[in-house]
Each structure stands twice: as C-alpha cells, then as structure tokens.
Amino acid sequence: xxxxxxxxxxxxxxxxxxxxxxxxxxxxxxxxxxxxxxxxxxxxxxxxxxxxxxxxxxxxxxxxxxxxxxxxxxxxxxxxxxxxxxxxxxxxxxxxxxxxxxxxxxxxxxxxxxxxxxxxxxxxxxxxxxxxxxxxxxxxxxxxxxxxxxxxxxxxxxxxxxxxxxxxxxxxxxxxxxxxxxxxxxxxxxxxxxxxxxxxxxxxxxxxxxxxxxxxxxxxxxxxxxxxxxxxxxxxxxxxxxxxxxxxxxxxxxxxxxxxxxxxxxxxxxxxxxxxxxxxxxxxxxxxxxxxxxxxxxxxxxxxxxxxxxxxxxxxxxxxxxxxxxxxxxxxxxxxxxxxxxxxxxxxxxxxxxxxxxxxxxxxxxxxxxxxxxxxxxxxxxxxxxxxxxxxxxxxxxxxxxxxxxxxxxxxxxxxxxxxxxxxxxxxxxxxxxxxxxxxxxxxxxxxxxxxxxxxxxxxxxxxxxxxxxxxxxxx
Numbered sequence: 273x274x275x276x277x278x279x280x281x282x283x284x285x286x287x288x289x290x291x292x293x294x295x296x297x298x299x300x301x302x303x304x305x306x307x308x309x310x311x312x313x314x315x316x317x318x319x320x321x322x323x324x325x326x327x328x329x330x331x332x333x334x335x336x337x338x339x340x341x342x343x344x345x346x347x348x349x350x351x352x353x354x355x356x357x358x359x360x361x362x363x364x365x366x367x368x369x370x371x372x373x374x375x376x377x378x379x380x381x382x383x384x385x386x387x388x389x390x391x392x393x394x395x396x397x398x399x400x401x402x403x404x405x406x407x408x409x410x411x412x413x414x415x416x417x418x419x420x421x422x423x424x425x426x427x428x429x430x431x432x433x434x435x436x437x438x439x440x441x442x443x444x445x446x447x448x449x450x451x452x453x454x455x456x457x458x459x460x461x462x463x464x465x466x467x468x469x470x471x472x473x474x475x476x477x478x479x480x481x482x483x484x485x486x487x488x489x490x491x492x493x494x495x496x497x498x499x500x501x502x503x504x505x506x507x508x509x510x511x512x513x514x515x516x517x518x519x520x521x522x523x524x525x526x527x528x529x530x531x532x533x534x535x536x537x538x539x540x541x542x543x544x545x546x547x548x549x550x551x552x553x554x555x556x557x558x559x560x561x562x563x564x565x566x567x568x569x570x571x572x573x574x575x576x577x578x579x580x581x582x583x584x585x586x587x588x589x590x591x592x593x594x595x596x597x598x599x600x601x602x603x604x605x606x607x608x609x610x611x612x613x614x615x616x617x618x619x620x621x622x623x624x625x626x627x628x629x630x631x632x633x634x635x636x637x638x639x640x641x642x643x644x645x646x647x648x649x650x651x652x653x654x655x656x657x658x659x660x661x662x663x664x665x666x667x668x669x670x671x672x673x674x675x676x677x678x679x680x681x682x683x684x685x686x687x688x689x690x691x692x693x694x695x696x697x698x699x700x701x702x703x704x705x706x707x708x709x710x711x712x713x714x715x716x717x718x719x720x721x722x723x724x725x726x727x728x729x730x731x732x733x734x735x736x737x738x739x740x741x742x743x744x745x746x747x748x
Contacts, residue, residue: 337374338422338438341415347444350426351451352434354562354570356473358425359397359408360460361435365416365423372415374422399460400474421447455573461550462574465541468567470556478545484538488666490658490693491539492532495646498523499540502620506576507547509618519576521620522610522641524584526628527648530694533624536648537580540622550574554581557602564605568619575618581606584623585630607634610641651693656686659693663700671703671715679716681723690730699726 338346353361365371399406413424413436421439439447456462460475467474486496502521505512509519525533541551552567562570571577581587588603610621621642628636628647635641651659661673677683685691685699702722703715 337372337415341372341417342420342422342438343440345440346438347441349437349444349448350434351437351448352432352569353455353573354566355433356397356399357455357459357461357570357573358433358435359410361455361458362411362413362423362425363408364454364458365414366411368414368416370417372417373411374413374415374424400472401460402475402477419443419447419450421450423451452573459550459574461552461570463545463548463550465545466550466552466570468552468554468556468562470558473562478542484535484542486539488662489532489535489539490651490655490662492536492646492648495525495536495648498644498646499536499543502540502578502622503543503547503549505620506544506549506578509576518617519620520616520618522643523620523622524628524636524642524645525622525624525648526645527626528650528692529626530692531648531650532693533648534582537582537622537624540578541580544578550577552577552579554579554587555583557587564602564609568609568616571619572616576620577618578620578622581621581623583625584635585625585627588632588635591632591634603632603634607641650690653687656691656693656696659696660686660700663697667700667704669700669703669715671719675716676719679720679723681720681727685723685727685730688727688730691726692730695726695730699723702726 366373397408397410399408410425413422415422419439420443421437424436424438426434426436435451437444437447437451463477465476465478467476502523505519505521512519525536527533541553544551550571552571554564554567557564567579571579588606591600591603609616623642625631628645636645657673660676663669664671664673664676677686682699686696699719699722702725703718706713706718706722707715
C-alpha cells in the first residue's frame, strides 16, 4: 500500500475535524502530528487485517483481548517468580490448548497503577540443563480462556521478575490458585537437582547410575535417622500438617574435612529425588546469579523441597571475626529467612560446615534457626576397619585387610587418631594408581609409600577436635 502524501493526510484530517465542527487551522501543530500518527496507525492495522492467516497463534493487543475475554472491570495480582521459571512457565503456557498470546511490546495500565515493558533483556533465557545449553525464547503473556485469566511477564526497576495474574474480581483467587499449581507441576526445577555456584546455575536430571546409597557408606546413626525423617516429611507432608506441624526444619552438620558430611548429603539427595522432592544445592552466591532470597523463593514454589548450603561458614559473615570476608548481606538474608516460620513451611534447610567456630553466633547457637546440630568427628578404630574393607572391595584390591595392616605405616595410618575416612579413601586410590603406573611393584611397597605420605597429611589435622562415635563415611 502506497504511503500517504501530506496533502492526502490533511484532507483526511479536515474531513474528521469538519464532522466535529473544528477547523484544521485552529489546531496546534502537535495535535496535528498526533492525529497524523493515528491515521497512519489505522492504515497499518487495516493492512494487517488483510494479510492471509497463518498457522502461528495470532498476537493481539493487550486491552483488546482483555476486554474481549475477561472484561473491563478486571483485578490484577503480581506473583513474584524467578526469571528462569518465568521463561519456562510462559513457554509451557504457550502450548496450552486454545491459549492466546498477548502483545509483544508490553502495556501500561494507569488505572491499576501497573506497568510492564518487554525490554531487550527479555530476548531469551539460556539454561544449563543436564550439561547442555537450552534456549527458551521470550513470550510476553497469554490468556487462558478456560481459566478466564491472563498471565503476563513482569519486570520492575528493582530487577524483580514475576507474573501478573489478570482476572475478574470473582475469578481472581481461582486464577491465582490455578497458576500456583501450574508453576509447581511445570517448574523446570521440579524433581531435578539444582546447583547454584558463583559462575552458573546447573539443572540436572538425576539418573540411577548417579545415585549414592546408604549401603555404600558407614553412616552416622543419629544423622541417618534425621535424614530418614526429612525424606518422610518430603514424601508425605500431609500427615505432619494434619498434626499441626509446619514442614520447617533446619539441620547443621559440622566437623573436620573428610569426615563424611558430603556422602551423607549425597545419600539424602538421592532419597529426596526418589520420593518426588526437589533439591537446591548452594555452593556459591554472586550478583550474576541468584541471591539467597531467590533460592528460597524458588524452593517455596516447589515445596516440599530441601535447600543444602555447603560450607556455610565461607558464605556467611561472622560479626565476631574482624577478618571475615564474606558479605554481611548473606548472613542477614539467611537469618531473616530462617526466622520466617510461616513463609518457610515446606522448605527444609540443611547446611554443612568444616569449622563451626567460624559461624556467626546467630546461626551456631540460636534455637529455631538450626533445630539440630550433628558433629562428624574422626572415626573410631572399628569404623575405620569397616571403611577400609568397603574400599578394598569397591576398588577390587586383591590384598586383604589383615595383610595390609601388617605393614607398620599402614597400621599407623588406619589406627591414627586423626585419620579421616577421606584419608582411607585416598590410601586405597593411591594403591590403584601405583599399580597402574608400575605393575611390577608389589602392593605392599606401594601401600607403605602411600601410607607414609598420608601420615604427613593427617598430622596437619591433629589440631582439629576429636569427636568419638559421631562419624560417617562412604565409598560412593
């Protein structure tokens, strides 16, 4: 269609103004320019209406569709939602039967004091899913006719993402409840293991071959009992809620490195996934990725869920330690989160620390934040024998435990007060490496050399406190 000449534009305007009894000469230049833009916009709309229909869903203006499918007197509710989840859920909504996509450029609703702009930052979301890059294209929002509601992506000046739920007043609560259920059942995080680091957010679908099992470890009996109760809460929350309990739990695991905290966590993760729960492991935080508050917001959409904070002493500030380099904001966020009993219902927090004395007293000794603390110490001699036997079997080392213990250096290592399960694991791995490097060297010679090296390492742990009878270690 040919572009209108200035004379044609004025002719159209004069006809319009003449009907209203207004002379074009009386109009301000700005008004004329505005009117000209309306004429041009009208021509563009008419031209689009004449285009042939295609298979893709039609994208229409916000006000037009809202008025048609919902009505003029609508209500609006803002539902905070993590950016990744927002992209993922909108992509799922696009596949809902008879869903109608709404505008690409956003809207401003002055009556409801609500603004939404789809800026360039909304182009796409890139995820690390099972080690591969997944791209989710941005979709601004949809009307779901069967719910009589619209769901629009939102983003404000504070950098907060969410979804605007739009419906008639009498339908709003139903629309919100439907959406909450939809987010929970369609979340990209549901039933997956999410790992948050300073560099990336990794989403992993656990496989059977990845699983750690209690049969492969020598567990801390008290901690194992606690973990079984956590799994029971995640797998069957209704019976706890019927008894008037909230599913809020804080567990802190402390003890020197190598004493079994991590393998216990791996077994717990496996059990949680088996019962359909979700797990978020926090290894690091940064401005680039999620804040701790965002982590808990996501967990609440997945509840019941478990958040595991590894090496919490390195992430949170200690106000009694002038040399503490961790940001105060993380400590303040965590305290505020753990104190919010109602808001945290359905979210269980488990944290690990190699150095409990480095934790701020508000975390280490304040009841109600961490309900129970398990200390993992260096194992007793009998436990070490069990660990050695498990590793010899797992790594298919032909030499028997009794014959290895006849070697003085090996006996000193295995029975040493400050030998951890990790030292025994490294001892057995060292034997295998030595055999692969020089198959002619005897196992006894290799074992003696590796044990001597590890005795030097274990001596460095001598300053750590010995906590008898509170140990767990594994071979997985």
